[in-house]
Amino acid sequence: MRNLSTAFRCLAQLLLLSVAALPAAAQIVVGQTAGFTGAVAAGVQETTAGAKLYFDAVNARGGVNGQPIRLVSLDDKFTPKLAAENARKLITEHNVIALFLNRGTPHTEAISPLLMEFRLPLVGPSTGAMVLHEPVHPYIFNVRATYQREAERAVQHLGLTGLTRIAILRTDDSFGADVAAGAVKGFTGAGLQPVMNETFNRAKPDFSALAPMVAKTNAQAVVFIGSGAAVADGTRAIRAAGSKAQIVTMSNNASGGFITQMGENARGTIVSQVFPNARSIASPLVKEAIELARAKGLDGVSPAMLEGFAAAKVLVEGLSRAGVGPTREKLLTALNGIRKYDLGGMELNYSPTDHTGLDFADLSIIGADGRFRR
Template structure:
């Protein structure tokens, strides 16, 4: 027979044992520009990721532990990206980094990934330098910028457009996209009428605008962040240019479309995920249903975050009952033919490229992306 004091003591002891499990969390770290020129896109990709993480947590998390995303603002500054990553890895002891934004920003944290054997899942950049050769700790989800830029040029050429200008940020992101654009031009047997770089931190579009008008460019591919594209496009229009504006999927956010204002209609934006209204893709349908329950509307940028979160959670699930940085890395390295919901992704020690999906969209009069 158990006396009440003994039973109470046993209950307290059992509760104490269970408490760590009930409150256990799988910490995932993110550094990205929540303020600054890419804030709109960063917020939307993060919202998409949280949409999936919250759904997983509502069902008990992963192995009974909730996934917690710790996000730090790096203001789109590569130096701050590296410092944030250091804090997340050394101080917060995150299991993995996730959904970083920007090419030079992601490059800045690679030494930390290698030093601490920390996996990075779903960097929101299509930089080829992160794809080939395969980076041991980086698991890409989205397609490359080179693939997008090449597809954009091919599309313009198919429309009979021959006078194409390329305007790009003078950094590793711009150079990467330019390589894809040049490949597309070569295949179309064309040469750019203009290739102009600008300082990412202090863009001056006045001299570039004069050259765009002088060359009578029919289309301008802008490889830059959202704010720069908005400012450049406004400058071109104010100078009388009627060139078709094309930009890459780093600007595939509702916030970018809104920031264009009246200039938005007709702007072409490449995409690396299916149409956010294509419910024939199970992943899109799943995201739509979860977003609807919250009173949200899915954007292309949200889909990117949603897909990256699915890969992150799958890595955690396959990493064992007590995931470590090393076990997550190994689990993802062996991920084969994982169905995101109509899109299949695989990794191996020599291939961390992720998806190769690329498409085009155009912004309609309602500010939404049309395919």
């Protein structure tokens, strides 16, 4: 896993620093703002590496309708204000045709007005916030399932396994509130109530008071909603407080980097997933990604990598349908016209009234070997 994580970091660094040799006019320029440093850096690097796998393969075949794709990535340090500033810079200075694979719910909300102002699409935001699905945003095209679907599925699973004392710890932002709403649906369906439902500061998480509270409730499981670094720090605090509660977190932490952050606490942690098992070659999507990864010397792909890979496939499909010399308007029309698109064993549909994308949600557990297992 260490070799794979090192390779991800190298790919991400190359992505940020590379300058394509062909003239800019011959390229299709796509923009990305995400937290390449900060609390979500590990996951961002992996999702971007997955997207780069597919873009590189497309460019090696001659690009899209004869034009190569260039992804311009800027680091917003997981700060919504900087995400909006970066997005404006990408739109006005780099003249991108679309924004792509940004990270974070409040960050996407900060970018959203710019999409309306400049009339360009955002494809594959790395967030499953319901607010991006309902009501339909005319310029946001989701690929992955919603966080609420994940959280509901996770709580249902815990209830079915006989766990009744379940706590919620969540970041105090729109992401945390959104996921918690899905968890509450799961509690309602299972006829349960959370033994604790507390927030922590997103920017400066402090678990010195919360961890003893978890232990005092005798919680059997904790639905932990936050960035990888926060969940790792919080889990260590919970263990230090004497709690052995099952830790359950969302797909935003489905990365090899998260496993590294968790350290000795990784084993047994449940992480929801929004794509098939990253080692299952029975899935055409996974098989394609693994083959391209191995061609680059990687051992395989991570769940986070699959998310970026799938998002890149959707964007390329839209660009292909937009024709030679695509514009923002042509790409928007093309994306809205995608019907029954086979991502690789997963069907995706868009229309002007539905930008949800996929609805796949499952659970995995981190094994003793430091890998996600279903």
